[in-house]
Amino acid sequence: MYSHQPDLNFENPRVRREIMEVADFWLEMGVDGFRLDAVPYLFEAEGTTCENLPRTHAFLKELRAHVDAKFPGRMLLAEANQWPEDAVAYFGDPGDECHMAFHFPLMPRLFMSVRMEDRFPTTEILEQTPPIPETCQWALFLRNHDELTLEMVTDEERDYMYRVYAAEDRARVNELGIRRRLAPLLANNRRLIELLNALLFSLNGTPVIYYGDEIGMGDNIYLGDRDSVRTPMQWSADRNAGFSRANPQKLYLPVIIDPEYHYESVNVDAQQANPSSLLWWMRRLIGLRRRHPAFARGSLQFVECDNHRVLAFVREYAGRAAAGGGEPVAVRAGGAPRAGGVRRARSRWSCSGTGGSRGWRVRSRTSSRCGPHSFYWFELAAPGADVVRRAEPILPEITGRCESGGGLRRAGAADLDAVLLAEYVPARRTGSAG
Numbered sequence: 001m002y003s004h005q006p007d008l009n010f011e012n013p014r015v016r017r018e019i020m021e022v023a024d025f026w027l028e029m030g031v032d033g034f035r036l037d038a039v040p041y042l043f044e045a046e047g048t049t050c051e052n053l054p055r056t057h058a059f060l061k062e063l064r065a066h067v068d069a070k071f072p073g074r075m076l077l078a079e080a081n082q083w084p085e086d087a088v089a090y091f092g093d094p095g096d097e098c099h100m101a102f103h104f105p106l107m108p109r110l111f112m113s114v115r116m117e118d119r120f121p122t123t124e125i126l127e128q129t130p131p132i133p134e135t136c137q138w139a140l141f142l143r144n145h146d147e148l149t150l151e152m153v154t155d156e157e158r159d160y161m162y163r164v165y166a167a168e169d170r171a172r173v174n175e176l177g178i179r180r181r182l183a184p185l186l187a188n189n190r191r192l193i194e195l196l197n198a199l200l201f202s203l204n205g206t207p208v209i210y211y212g213d214e215i216g217m218g219d220n221i222y223l224g225d226r227d228s229v230r231t232p233m234q235w236s237a238d239r240n241a242g243f244s245r246a247n248p249q250k251l252y253l254p255v256i257i258d259p260e261y262h263y264e265s266v267n268v269d270a271q272q273a274n275p276s277s278l279l280w281w282m283r284r285l286i287g288l289r290r291r292h293p294a295f296a297r298g299s300l301q302f303v304e305c306d307n308h309r310v311l312a313f314v315r316e317y318a319g320r321a322a323a324g325g326g327e328p329v330a331v332r333a334g335g336a337p338r339a340g341g342v343r344r345a346r347s348r349w350s351c352s353g354t355g356g357s358r359g360w361r362v363r364s365r366t367s368s369r370c371g372p373h374s375f376y377w378f379e380l381a382a383p384g385a386d387v388v389r390r391a392e393p394i395l396p397e398i399t400g401r402c403e404s405g406g407g408l409r410r411a412g413a414a415d416l417d418a419v420l421l422a423e424y425v426p427a428r429r430t431g432s433a434g
C-alpha cells in the first residue's frame with residue numbers, strides 16, 4: 001500500500017532469520033517489546049486474501065519462543081485490525097503468540113457512544129469480545145499514528161462518524177478513516193477528553209496513549225497522508241517546540257502553529273507548571289488506576305441501569321477478592337449533557353468505599369445524579385463486608401540536593417513533582433483525578 005515501505009518475503013528463511021536478529025538487536029538495546037505491524041498479512045499465498053495464514057501463526061510462535069528464551073519478560077503486541085473473535089487468534093493457543101493485541105473495533109465505538117449519548121455501541125462490542133488467555137491482555141487506545149480507522153464499523157456507522165467527527169473533507173483519509181488527534185476530534189472539549197480517557201483507563205485492557213494526546217496536542221490536516229497526526233512532540237515553547245535543535249526547515253514535519261494548539265502554549269513545560277493542566281490530570285488518573293489492580297486484571301460486569309445514556313460497570317479482581325483484600329471498582333460514565341439520574345442500578349455490590357473523580361466520596365447506593373459528560377469511579381465493598389479504610393500512604397522520603405538556580409532533585413531519578421503529585425497525592429483518600 002505504501003511505496004516507501006518494503007514488503008518482506010517471509011517465505012525466505014534468510015528473511016526470517018534476519019527478522020530474529022533485528023529483534024535481538026533492539027531487545028539487547030533494552031526495548032520492552034514490539035508492536036507487530038499489520039501482523040495478519042506477514043505471509044502471502046496465491047488464491048487467498050493473505051490474511052491470517054497458518055504460516056503467519058507458525059512464525060509468530062517461533063518468534064515468541066525465541067524472545068521468551070532469550071529475553072524473558074519482553075512482549076509482543078499484535079496490530080490486527082479485526083473483529084475480536086478473529087483477533088484473539090493472535091494470542092495463540094494457549095497464549096503462545098502475542099502477549100497483547102489492539103482492540104480495534106472498540107475504539108470508534110467509544111467515540112460513537114459519547115456522541116450518540118448511548119452506551120450501546122460500547123457495551124455491544126465488549127459483550128462480543130471472547131475471553132482471552134490469562135497471560136494475555138487487550139491494548140485499548142483512542143488514537144494512534146494512523147488515521148482513526150473506520151474499517152470495523154458498518155457503512156451507516158462510518159457515515160455517522162464522518163458527519164460528526166470529520167465534517168471537513170480534508171480530515172478524511174484512505175477512504176476509511178479520520179486523520180485527526182484526540183483534542184481536535186473532540187473540539188478541544190476538556191470534559192469529553194477526560195470522559196474518553198476515563199473510559200480508556202477503566203475498561204478491560206491496557207490503556208495506550210498516543211504521544212501528545214496527554215497534553216491535548218492539535219494536528220495539521222493540511223499535511224499529506226497520515227502526517228497530520230505525526231508532527232513533533234511539543235515539549236516547550238523553544239525552537240521546534242523543544243523537539244530538536246535543528247534548523248526548523250530541516251524538520252521532517254513542521255510543528256503545530258494553529259492558534260488554538262500552538263506549541264508555544266500547548267506544551268509539556270507549560271502544563272508541568274500548572275496543576276490543573278491536562279498533563280497533571282492524566283498523571284493523577286494513571287496514579288488512581290494503579291492503586292486498583294481490578295482495573296488491570298479484573299473481570300468486567302455491566303450494571304443494568306435504566307438510563308441508556310449512562311454506562312456503568314464493575315471491575316472485580318477475583319484473586320484479590322478471594323483473599324479478602326479485594327477492591328472491586330465501579331465506574332459510571334454519563335455520556336450526555338443531559339445524562340440525568342439513574343433511578344435503579346442493580347448490582348450485587350453496594351457502594352461503600354471511597355473514590356471517584358473530582359474528590360467524590362460514596363457511602364451509600366449508586367443513586368446520585370450523573371452530571372453531563374462526567375464519570376465516577378467507586379471503590380466497592382461486597383455486601384456485608386466491613387469497609388476497611390485504606391491506610392494513608394507513607395509520606396515518601398525524598399533525598400536530593402539543591403542546585404544553584406534549580407530545584408530540589410531526587411538523586412538520579414524522577415523529579416520531586418512526579419513523586420509527590422503523581423504517586424503520593426493520588427494515593428491519599430482526598431486525592432482525586434479531577
Ligand SMILES: OC[C@H]1O[C@H](O[C@H]2O[C@H](CO)[C@@H](O)[C@H](O)[C@H]2O)[C@H](O)[C@@H](O)[C@@H]1O
Binds near residue numbers: 002079146149177
Ligand atoms: O505497514 C503498512 C501500515 O500498516 C499499519 O497501518 C495499516 O493498518 C492500520 C490498522 O488497520 C490502518 O489504520 C492503516 O490505514 C493501515 O495502513 C501501520 O500502522 C502503518 O504505520 C503502516 O504504514
